[in-house]
Amino acid sequence: MIKKLVVIGVGLIGGSFALALKKAGAVKHVVGMGRSQKNLRLALQLGVIDEVADDYATAVEGADMVFIGTPVGQMPSIMRAIASHLNQRTVITDGGSTKQDVIQCAKDCLGEHFVRFVPAHPMAGAEHSGAAAAKVDLYHGRKVILVPQPKTSVRAVAKVRAAWLACGAKVVRLKAREHDEILAAVSHLPHVVAFSLMGHLAQHKNPKRLLGFSAGGLRDTVRIAGSSPEMWRDIFLANQVALLGELDAYAEELQVMRRALKKKDGATLLSLFEKARRARERWIVPPARQ
Amino acid sequence: MIKKLVVIGVGLIGGSFALALKKAGAVKHVVGMGRSQKNLRLALQLGVIDEVADDYATAVEGADMVFIGTPVGQMPSIMRAIASHLNQRTVITDGGSTKQDVIQCAKDCLGEHFVRFVPAHPMAGAEHSGAAAAKVDLYHGRKVILVPQPKTSVRAVAKVRAAWLACGAKVVRLKAREHDEILAAVSHLPHVVAFSLMGHLAQHKNPKRLLGFSAGGLRDTVRIAGSSPEMWRDIFLANQVALLGELDAYAEELQVMRRALKKKDGATLLSLFEKARRARERWIVPPARQ
Numbered sequence: 199m200i201k202k203l204v205v206i207g208v209g210l211i212g213g214s215f216a217l218a219l220k221k222a223g224a225v226k227h228v229v230g231m232g233r234s235q236k237n238l239r240l241a242l243q244l245g246v247i248d249e250v251a252d253d254y255a256t257a258v259e260g261a262d263m264v265f266i267g268t269p270v271g272q273m274p275s276i277m278r279a280i281a282s283h284l285n286q287r288t289v290i291t292d293g294g295s296t297k298q299d300v301i302q303c304a305k306d307c308l309g310e311h312f313v314r315f316v317p318a319h320p321m322a323g324a325e326h327s328g329a330a331a332a333k334v335d336l337y338h339g340r341k342v343i344l345v346p347q348p349k350t351s352v353r354a355v356a357k358v359r360a361a362w363l364a365c366g367a368k369v370v371r372l373k374a375r376e377h378d379e380i381l382a383a384v385s386h387l388p389h390v391v392a393f394s395l396m397g398h399l400a401q402h403k404n405p406k407r408l409l410g411f412s413a414g415g416l417r418d419t420v421r422i423a424g425s426s427p428e429m430w431r432d433i434f435l436a437n438q439v440a441l442l443g444e445l446d447a448y449a450e451e452l453q454v455m456r457r458a459l460k461k462k463d464g465a466t467l468l469s470l471f472e473k474a475r476r477a478r479e480r481w482i483v484p485p486a487r488q
Numbered sequence: 489m490i491k492k493l494v495v496i497g498v499g500l501i502g503g504s505f506a507l508a509l510k511k512a513g514a515v516k517h518v519v520g521m522g523r524s525q526k527n528l529r530l531a532l533q534l535g536v537i538d539e540v541a542d543d544y545a546t547a548v549e550g551a552d553m554v555f556i557g558t559p560v561g562q563m564p565s566i567m568r569a570i571a572s573h574l575n576q577r578t579v580i581t582d583g584g585s586t587k588q589d590v591i592q593c594a595k596d597c598l599g600e601h602f603v604r605f606v607p608a609h610p611m612a613g614a615e616h617s618g619a620a621a622a623k624v625d626l627y628h629g630r631k632v633i634l635v636p637q638p639k640t641s642v643r644a645v646a647k648v649r650a651a652w653l654a655c656g657a658k659v660v661r662l663k664a665r666e667h668d669e670i671l672a673a674v675s676h677l678p679h680v681v682a683f684s685l686m687g688h689l690a691q692h693k694n695p696k697r698l699l700g701f702s703a704g705g706l707r708d709t710v711r712i713a714g715s716s717p718e719m720w721r722d723i724f725l726a727n728q729v730a731l732l733g734e735l736d737a738y739a740e741e742l743q744v745m746r747r748a749l750k751k752k753d754g755a756t757l758l759s760l761f762e763k764a765r766r767a768r769e770r771w772i773v774p775p776a777r778q
Contacts, residue, residue, distance in 0.1 A: 321703045341701060383689060384702040388709040390745060391685055393764040398734075398741040399673060400767035409771035411631060412674040413611045415715075416772065418708040419678040423768045425705075427761035431754050438749060444688075445746055449739065451688040455680060456735055459728060464721050471717035474683040477690035478713045481699035482706065 200225040200361065204257050204264045206276055207232050208241040210324055211293040212267025213332025216246050218365035221334050231257045232268075241329035254279045258288065263357065266292040270300055271432035277307035284311045289354045291316040291361075295381065295429070296436040297345045297374040316358040317345040319377065320367060323385075325424035338366035345374045382440035389422055389430055390445055396423040490515040490651065494547050494554045496566055497522050498531040500614055501583040502557025503622025506536050508655035511624050521547045522558075531619035544569045548578065553647065556582040560590055561722035567597035574601045579644045581606045581651075585671065585719070586726040587635045587664040606648040607635040609667065610657060613675075615714035628656035635664050672730035679712055679720055680735055686713040 203219065205212040208230040219225040230238050230247035231254065238250045251257030258264055258280050266276055273294065284290070290311060294300040297317050304315045321341040324331060342362040346355045359369050372380070399416075402408045409416075434441060458466035493509065495502040498520040509515040520528050520537035521544065528540045541547030548554055548570050556566055563584060574580070580601060584590040587607050594605045611631040614621060632652045636645045649659050662670070689706075692698045699706075724731060748756035 321701060323703060323705060340703065343701070380698055380701050383692060383698055384706050387688075388685065388706045390742070391681055392709055393761050394742045394745050395678065395681055395738060396764035396768050397745075397760055398677075398738045400763060400771075401737075401741075402673060405767060406771055408670055408673055409767075411611055411633070411670050412772065413613060413630065415613060415712045416674050416678045418711045419682055420764075420768055420772065421708045422705045423761075423764045425761075425765070427758050427765055430761050431758045434749055434757055435752055435754055438752060442746070442749060445742070445749070447691075448685060448688045449742055449746075451691075452680070452684045452735070452739055452742075455684055455687075456732070456739075459724055459732060459735070462725055462728060464725055467724055468717050468721045470687055471683050471713075471715075471720055473690060474686035474710075474713045475715070475717055477695060477699075478686050478710055481690075481696055482702065482710065 200262045202227050202229065202261045202263075204229045204231065204251070204261045205247060206257075206264065206266045206280075207268030207272070208238060208247055208329050208332075209267060209327050210331040210333075210336070211320065212265055213241060213246045213329045214322075214334070214336035215265055215267065215293065215320075215361075215365065217332055217334040218337055219361060220245075222364040224361060224364035229257055229261070237329050241332075244329060244332070246329050246332050255283045258283045260285070261288050263361065264288060264290045266290070266294070269426070269429040269432040270294040270296055270436050271428070273300055274303050274307055277304060281308050281311060284308075289314050289316065289357045291318050291358045293318060293320055295319060295385070295433045297377045299436040301345065301347060301374055313349050313351050314354045316350060316354050317347070317374065318358060318362070319343045319345070319381070320362070323425070325421055327426045327429070335366070337362070340367050342367040342369050343377055344369060344371050345377055346371065378437050379440045382437055382444045386433060386437055386441045387444040387448055389425065389433075390441070391448070392420045392423040393430070396420045490552045490647075492517050492519065492551045492553075494519045494521060494541070494551045495537060496547075496554065496556045496570075497558030497562070498528060498537055498619050498622075499557060499617050500621040500623075500626070501610065502555055503531060503536045503619045504612075504624070504626035505555055505557065505583065505610075505651075505655065507622055507624040508627055509651060510535075512654040514651060514654035519547050519551070527619050531622075534619060534622070536619050536622050545573045548573045550575070551578050553651065554578060554580045556580070556584070559716070559719040559722040560584040560586055560726050561718070563590055564593050564597055567594060571598050571601060574598075579604050579606065579647045581608050581648045583608060583610055585609060585675070585723045587633075587667045589726040591635065591637060591664055603639050603641050604644045606640060606644050607637070607664065608648060608652070609633045609635070609671070610652070613715070615711055617716040617719070625656070627652070630657050632657040632659050633662050633667055634659060635662060635667055668727050669730045672727055672734045676723060676727055676731045677734040677738055679715065679723075680731070681738070682710045682713040683720070686710045
């Protein structure tokens, strides 16, 4: 049982973590902190948190666990702000989308408390943000990746693991670099694709009329272009090297298709489509089994 | 009331057309034709059609309306096969995803019956194909584009329009070239994007493990990579010029994003994401209002 949980950044990720722990009876009291007082009041009204803290000192005082659910770009200032107020028992964890940079940041900012920092990343998201987007079952059946470091306390890892299991998630472990490379491919690149496609279509001379003819195909393909721009800027900057590699390989695949189209090479087009279709059928988790 | 409707290609598009007309009481008898006897038997079992025709001659004999719901690449041989069996009353229409090529094909193949050919394209689809994919409400609230030609009979257009209205669709008119340009942007390009993204990910060294870490974002982005490869090969070849234009402009937008990422230019990334997000919110039809 977590007696006092502090959620810094009460949005989709942090809010859903709090709701799921509450539902499981795994937390007693949830304190929220964040940049937007309006969002924190909403979180309080919705029962996502039980209290809004005035400052980091009172927020983290006597906390069992601090969960940082903000975009990764905000983590250095937050970690520096809380470090001097943490006690020797408090476990710190996060939901950041990149891990190498967050771990480096925690090393630099948390000082002696770094041993109780458990880097984590739940494989769930949505194109909505803010406390209103929090959902009690967001993590149900989803993978949560833990990235403990050689110095990370075993007790701290066990506490974070237990919290995620209580949320209904499946906990797996990866090395930080592997995490960032995998996520560049299966999450960050699709966002490049969706943002670029939507950005391209928005430049047509009459996008309103044009998009009035779109159907479910385009809608689903660009759904994640509705994601938080700030969060994604931070992710792109944090995972630049791996993402550039994925982007270039994807752009090359696009050119393979372009060349076949340019030559009106139907056989190659068919084989490219079949390969893609088969891969999707084999390996993409369908909604029902999530 | 359509007394006899012939559906050639009883898949998602043709099957859903038949089901919707039946539900509306706008058709009496539906005859199915197609390449796959197995699919036609399934269509019969599911009540999508009432009869499987043995050949084109008996199929179209005395028909009020012939709907061609096959991939566009099959239309020349089908139109040539039915032309000599059509009577002076039969209205011919289609659901092909491109219109300039289908119209040229109808001009070349239908002879004197071209005046009763009403080129059409419903703005609805799915990543599933075959008779089992047919849905009675597929066209409900969706746009159907009619592309009548200067010589097209007004009576024929009225009949096709009435059929689509009975299916619950909204009927609009476009010129053939405009249709193909709009569809290249809002439908064909998203398929390039989805097929390429899935094709790229399938080439990773362990795609099964990699994609095991994917979540709803990737799943939705590549949903349409499950679409019929044959149908899409035909569409790409038929709409090559417009699609190449869209593909190149999209690839350039991708490079704009790449350059910002390469320079770690957070301000440009943020502004690109915000522009895309705004365009999506303004112009993409959300599922609930469909």
